[in-house]
Amino acid sequence: KKVFVTGATGFICAHIIQLLVERGYQTIASVRSPSKSESLFALHPAWKEHVSFVYVPDIATPGAFDDVFKSEKVGFDYIIHTASPVNFAIEDVKEDLLKPAIQGTLELMKAAHNLGGPQIKTFVLLSSAVAVLDSAQDMSFAGRDYTEEDWNTVTEEEAIKTQSSLLGYNASKKLSEQAAWDFMASQKPGFTLTVINPDIIIGPMLQPIDGPRAINESNLFAVYDFFNGKYKDVEFVSFPFYHFVDVRDVALAHVLSLEIPKAANQRIILVSDLITPQLVVNIIRKHFPQLHNRIAEGNPDQILPKGVHPTGWNRSKSFEIFGDGWGYVGLEKSLVDTVKSILDLEKKW
């Protein structure tokens, strides 16, 4: 079976491609330029047999994906869309976050519908828990856990007006997911849509990284910034959200969504457990004594920052859809593997 995946240089996408290769899928993956595909093949020579690359410099350009679909003689069976800006150092919320996320999703859906052929079965969209949670209430939504019925209330106007990169990112994920569901309702394409909504993703890295600042945003603020000199005092560090999921679980959810009919036309929340600055510090200090001089101790018993009581998550749908073998990598293993991956990279820089 043949899969088209967008954003191959991404942290999560590299894991998705690795799984697709292991499971024998023929994979066509988009990157922005030939130099990016060369660095992916250099890191993963085993991919050469199963993966070919196509070049899409900017997913938000009108017709961005048309050539990809026109030039495939045998059409794709599945599509996985992961490319979207994950960058908090932006200049303009609309141009740098909203437009690429929303337009990029719509361009791909349009191309798949108009040019992709009738054999496309499933379109999997990597959305986010921020499309579900309430940006204004996430730390105090007492009473009940979030479910797939919930939607972030953030609006485009609010995000543009505040020019907050966090609110802009939340809006970009919510509005691009909403645009995808609206496209399904209005255009009625021949394929089904599955949306994956993971919380903060950490884990070992398979994507090309040429220096410390090139580590993906979530591994940076939730892990590496604790021992790269950025955070001095743990008690003053705050996270945008306080739950996480391991990248390997996120990748597996995407591939299972191609194979499991029950995943069709569903949003699926992915959350493993709580993550807080103090928990991260405690676990890294426990497993990596060589990092003690690079990481502040904080207050090991004060797990949640003062005043933070994050809303819980109902994860039952992921278990229901993905079945008996489904489970989540816990924080300790996820962090240990992430730190090992960073330390391996540090040796090369």
Ligand code: NDP
């Ligand atoms: P990365 O920054 O590692 O990957 C983003 C990918 O999108 C890169 O391949 C990037 O290409 C590509 N991309 C971004 N904008 C464009 C554009 N305009 N045109 C072409 N390609 C573009 O991020 P992650 O792997 O962490 O994120 C991947 C997806 O997962 C995103 O949709 C994100 O919203 C979602 N997500 C991430 C979470 C996290 O904690 N990391 C949590 C929940 C959801 P290039 O490298 O060339 O710039």
